[in-house]
Amino acid sequence: MSDFSRRLIAWQHKHGRHDLPWSGADPYRVWLSEIMLQQTQVATVVGYFERFLVRFPDIAALAAASQEDVLALWSGLGYYARARNLHRAARIVMEQYGGQFPRQPEQIQQLPGIGRSTAAAIAAFCFNARSPILDGNVKRVFARQFGMDGDPAARATEERMWQTAQALLPAAAAMPRYTQALMDLGATLCTRSRPRCDQCPVAASCVARAENRVAELPSPRARRVKPNKSARYLLAWRGDEVFLEIRPPAGIWGGLLVPPEIPPDAVAADWCRRELGLNVAFERELAPLRHVFTHFVLDMRALVCRVQGSANLAAEAHGRWVKAGQLAGAALPAPVRLLLDAALSSARRADSDIAE
Numbered sequence: 001m002s003d004f005s006r007r008l009i010a011w012q013h014k015h016g017r018h019d020l021p022w023s024g025a026d027p028y029r030v031w032l033s034e035i036m037l038q039q040t041q042v043a044t045v046v047g048y049f050e051r052f053l054v055r056f057p058d059i060a061a062l063a064a065a066s067q068e069d070v071l072a073l074w075s076g077l078g079y080y081a082r083a084r085n086l087h088r089a090a091r092i093v094m095e096q097y098g099g100q101f102p103r104q105p106e107q108i109q110q111l112p113g114i115g116r117s118t119a120a121a122i123a124a125f126c127f128n129a130r131s132p133i134l135d136g137n138v139k140r141v142f143a144r145q146f147g148m149d150g151d152p153a154a155r156a157t158e159e160r161m162w163q164t165a166q167a168l169l170p171a172a173a174a175m176p177r178y179t180q181a182l183m184d185l186g187a188t189l190c191t192r193s194r195p196r197c198d199q200c201p202v203a204a205s206c207v208a209r210a211e212n213r214v215a216e217l218p219s220p221r222a223r224r225v226k227p228n229k230s231a232r233y234l235l236a237w238r239g240d241e242v243f244l245e246i247r248p249p250a251g252i253w254g255g256l257l258v259p260p261e262i263p264p265d266a267v268a269a270d271w272c273r274r275e276l277g278l279n280v281a282f283e284r285e286l287a288p289l290r291h292v293f294t295h296f297v298l299d300m301r302a303l304v305c306r307v308q309g310s311a312n313l314a315a316e317a318h319g320r321w322v323k324a325g326q327l328a329g330a331a332l333p334a335p336v337r338l339l340l341d342a343a344l345s346s347a348r349r350a351d352s353d354i355a356e
């Protein structure tokens, strides 16, 4: 075993994280946690993870659920393709593997939404596979520990890191603890800013530390300016219900409930009558909201309208009416939830102004 692996394993035994709710060798729990933890902090994930398991305690329950129910439990976590892929993968495990999670990293990686590092983590934790992980935290540790220059997202740097990762693996029996140790080191000591090198179990061999380059490594990624987009949404209320559409599966917010988007050059009332068969009276426009996605920035505006009359069959072909009291459990993306909360509180303010 390499000195690096030996030190890490001993450190994890004493100082690593042992109380994470997904610790253990159950592939369903490990898989779910790995997917939720992509782009998301542990503190945020814990509550979602526990609620998800109460509702879908095993792969069979997840596979049998509707996509909307899965997305409703994911609401607020973002990156919803993760939930859609998780759901599809559960159905594949039931249909193609008889409900048994596949054991080989190569098989696991064939499931929707599972990349090489995630497949390796599941296989290492649950089946002691000698397969290396290489997520963002591990790349940071390697860049510093071994003094590896180059954008960690670039193919050549990544390839060097995969080779290093493979060469460092301990024996199969130690794979779960070693894999957890790497994750713990990146999450607790070798952090992006202000790493705690004085407590690091591999400080003695750390190139970045010896060369005083800890702040320089990993090399910064080439920065890209995110393009700006804008969208106008129609919040059409009928009594205490709001009209929401189910987004098509591809694209942002696929499968989630979102208010209709009005084309930029359309007159809202005319568009509503023509496209949804709804007669609406404009009430107010909400203050714009900005949401930053991975690849672009979205400025959202919302027009609050009230439906006049009762003819709305055409609208129902596009989506559904959701009561204000049911929005908390609905499959809404977080920014849409904010828009709806803003609409409800502005309506309450308007009501109290009238009352005064």
Ligand code: SF4
Residues within 6 Å of the ligand: 141, 144, 145, 189, 190, 191, 195, 196, 197, 200, 201, 202, 203, 204, 206, 207, 208, 209, 214
């Ligand atoms: S010594 Fe510091 S920079 Fe090097 S691996 Fe440890 S925590 Fe990271």
